[in-house]
Amino acid sequence: MHILLTGGTGLIGRALCSHWAKQGHQLTVWSRSPQQVPGLCGAQVRGIGQLEELGDVGLDAVVNLAGAPIADRPWTRKRKTLLWASRITLTEQLLAWLKLCEQKPQVLLSGSAVGWYGDGGERELHEDTPPVCEDFAAQLCGAWEETALRAEDLGIRVVLVRTGLVLAKDGGFLKRLLLPFKLGLGGPLGDGRQWMSWVHLADQVALIDFLLQQPQARGPYNACAPEPVRNADFARALGRVLHRPAILPAPALLLRVGLGELSALLLGGQRALPLRLGEAGFTFRFTDLDTALEDLLGRH
Template identity: 50%
Template sequence: MKILVTGGTGFIGKALVKALIGEGHWVTVLSRSPENVERVFGPEVIGLGHLSFLQPDASFDVIVNLAGAPIFDARWSEARKRLIRESRIGLTEQLVSCIERMTVRPKLLINGSAVGYYGDQGDQILTEASSVRPDFSHRLCADWEQAASRAAEFGVRVCLMRSGLVIAGDGGLLQRMLLPFRLGIGGRLGSGRQWMSWIHREDWIRIAQTMIADETMQGPYNATAPNPVMNRQFTATLARCLHRPALFPLPAFVLKTLLGEMSELVLGSQRVLPERLLMHGFLFRHPDLEGALRAALGAESGGFETKI
């Protein structure tokens, strides 16, 4: 298949593109630095600098939309929040406009989203059918999904992946946590009672591959492992995997002072279950946190290889 991946040089996208190449697909990656695409993936992957370069006769079987400015990299000023929204919603609107103009439209659009869609919901168990609690993360994800869903008007099957914390040893939030925990100064965040919904990156990629192969899949799917944990359990498990204590909690008021509104990402609670994936019969390779962390940490020094 011919597949276009936006955000293909990011933490998830890079591993996905390598897996797709391994399956024999022809992949094009949208990147602000298209000259780096060949360096990262080799000459068989085409780098695309801007969506405006796509002509109406461009043809892809599948588009995977993962583009977006990093959400953790800077405090959420009003300008930063506009950038976060525009890099996701604005680009997705441009992408759907490109799809509308295509002579031969893709069969499938997979759009990245997040469990932040549900907002801060405490201990409430959340499925794809659950109600939401409005906040910045919810509005961001809801508007992002709405922009992507418009592709269905042009006969495109749309799958919306609401991802939890994606675990792998070479990037993401886990990599940011490793140094303090290895130094023995890690600990729970706030009360530690907030739920963390997570997924190993290998399973995330397998979900995307399943969506590509199975034409019956459409609509929203929670891309999370079936066993979410509270933050205090997550941090205790990570410390145990690293053979370190977890004795230094960060109080909520400190996080709110340091991070401002962005603190909702680490203090908010989403207890999310992948109900639709489980009903579909999807089998997780990493259903439990300790096994997922050990797999990620074991692959850390040697890089990530998807085993399908």
């Protein structure tokens, strides 16, 4: 297959490139820094700065994951504009280009997050649950999904991947937590009762590959392990695997004052379940958080 990726240089994109390159697929990454693509994604992966550089080569699939990091800094108006443009405007550009393509790919797999549901409280969230609240992250994911779904009008199968927190050894959310936890300064956020839907990077790669290959798969899929945990249990599990105490709570008020609207992402949560992936026959390798963390961080 010839697969085009946006966000191919990111945490998930790099892991996908490594997986697909081993299987012999032809890979192209649309990037703001195309010259860095072979170094980041593998020597045989082509980087392009403009979609037009693809010319008439046929594509089989497009995987759309680009987006500025959502939890890196407070959501000022300027930051929100960037978060929006880097996902929605970029996906619109992709669609405009797909419209002109003579040989259209069969499938577009586009990113989203469990944040699509908003803060779900205690509710179990399935793919057919409507958004519970409309905070900024939910609006962003909603617009991202709606834009990608327009590719259905071009005869392209669209899969939407509502991803939970991706657990990886060398990046993402876990890497940021490691230093405070290793220093013994880790602990729950706020009251720690909020739910966290998580997924091991190996399962994230496997489920994206699975959904790409299933001709019947279309629409939204919760991409998270079947056993979400509460934030306090996550902190305890991380402390256990690192052999450090994880008892120092970060008070909700401090997070609200320090991070503003972004604090909603940490103090709220989602109890999302991967119902549709289960129905489609996908099996997770990591269903239990302790095993996933031990695999990534344990002293094997």
